[in-house]
Amino acid sequence: MFTKFLEKTGEVTIRFLKSCGRLFLFFITGLINIFILPVQFGKILDHTWFIGAKSFFVIVLTAVFTGMVLGLQGYYSLVKFGSEAGLGAAVAMTLIRELGPVLTAIMVTARAGSAMAAEIGVMRISEQIDALKTMHINPVRFLFTPRLIASVISFPLLTALFNVIGILGGYFSGSVLLGINQYDYMDTVIKNVSIEDINGGFLKSFIFSVVVTTICCYRGYYTHLSSGFGARGVSLSTTNAVVQSCVFILIFDYIITFFLV
C-alpha cells in the first residue's frame, strides 16, 4: 500500500518535472528564435491582427462595463464618507494598477489563447507539425515565436485601451448617471495617477502576454501528450491552456504587485 503510494507520488512528480522542463525548453527555443534572422514580419503582423485588432470589441465591451460597475460601486462606497469626488481616482487606480492588465489578459486568453491552443493542437494531431519538421522548418520558430512577439505587442496596447475605456465607463456611471461633477472626476484621475502606476500596469501586461502565449502554445504543441487522443485531446489541451493561463495570470499578478508596492 505504502510502496504503491510512493510509486504513484514519484511517477506524478517525475511527470510534473518533465513537463516543467519541456515548458522551459519550449519557451527558451521560442525566445532565442526571436533573434534569429530573418524576422518573420508577415506572420507577426497576421498574429498581431488576430490577437490584438480582433480583440478590440471584446476589450471595449468588457472595459465599459467594468468601468461602469466600478463607478457605481465606488460611488455608493465613497458617498458614505462624503468623498465621492475622489471617484475618478479610485476607478482609474483600480483599473490601471489591477483590473486593466488582469481582465485584458483573461479576455485575450479566452478569445485568442484558446484559439492558439486549439489551432496548434489540431496541427499536432493531423501531423502538420511533423510535416514542418520533414520540411526542415523549426516548428517552435514557425508556430510560437511570431505569436509571442504579437502578444508582447498586443497585450500592453489592449491594456491601455481597456484602461481608457474603463475610466470613461466610470465617468459615465459616476458623472452622467449619478451626478458627480465631471471636472472633479477627471481632475482626480489626472492628479492621482502617476507614471509608476501606468508603468506597473504595463509591466504586468507584458509578463501576462509571455505567460499566456507560452502556456497556450505549449499546451497545443504537446496535445499528443495530454491524456486524450484526437479531438478529445485538443479539447483537453484547450481547456487546460485557458484554465492554467488564468490561474498563472492571478499568481503572477500577486507576485508583481508584491514587488511593486
Add this chain to the structure above:
Amino acid sequence: MTVPFIQFVNIRKSFETQEVLKGIHLSIYSGEITTIIGKSGTGKSVLLKHIIGLIHPDSGQILINGESLHQLSAEKIKAFQKELSYMFQDNALFDSMTIYENIALPLLENRYYPKNQVRDKVMNHIRELGLLGSEEKFPAQVSGGMRKRVALARALITDPKIVLFDEPTTGLDPIRKKNVHTMIKEYQEKFEFTAVIVSHDIPDIFNISQRIAMLDEGIIQFEGSKKDVLDSQSLIVNAFIKGEEA
C-alpha cells in the same frame, strides 16, 4: 557489392508495452524505388519515420552509405535530412493555407530561391500535377485526389534526393491511383531520386518498384525484386499477395 544507400540493422522499436519493430534488417539502394508492403498496423509507417528522424529506434542502427546515422556529425545529419522529403498518409496539408502556399512553404521558409523563382517553380509543379485553377483554394475545398496531388507536389518541390511515400494512393479511385503511380515513376526517372513507398496497392505497385520488402510480425519477411516476390515460396508472402490470411 554495392553499399546500400540506407540500411536498417536490427532496428527495434516499442510503444509503451507493444513492440512494433522486432529487429528490422532492410537495405535501400540509391536511385531505386523500394516498396514496403504488409498488413495494416504492422509498423510500415513507423519504419519510414525512422529514416526521416521523426521516430528514433530503441536499439539497432540506421546506416547511411555505410556510416551509422548516430555517429554522423551534426552537419552531415542536417545535409542528409535536407535531401529527404516525406509524403504523409493523410497528406498533412496546412488547412489554413491555400494550395499554392502549401506547396511553396518549404521553399519560402528555407529561402532556397528568390520569391519570383519560387512562384515559377511552384506554378510549374501545379501545372504538371493538374492542379491549375485550384492554387488559391484551400485543401478543404478540393477533392481527396487533388489533396494527394498537392501533397505530392509539396514533397517534390525541393528536388529531394530521397522521397518517402506513406501510402500515397490511399482513398483514390483506380484511375487516380494509376496516375499517382505513373507520376512517381516519371518523377523518379526524371530526377533520379531514391524512393521508399509504403503501399497496399498489390500488384500495381510492383510495376514501378525495383525492390519489394514485406514487413510482418515486426520483421522483414521478404526482400527482393518484383520477380522474386512473385516467385517466392514463402507462405506469408503468397497469402498476402493473394489477400488471404497466412
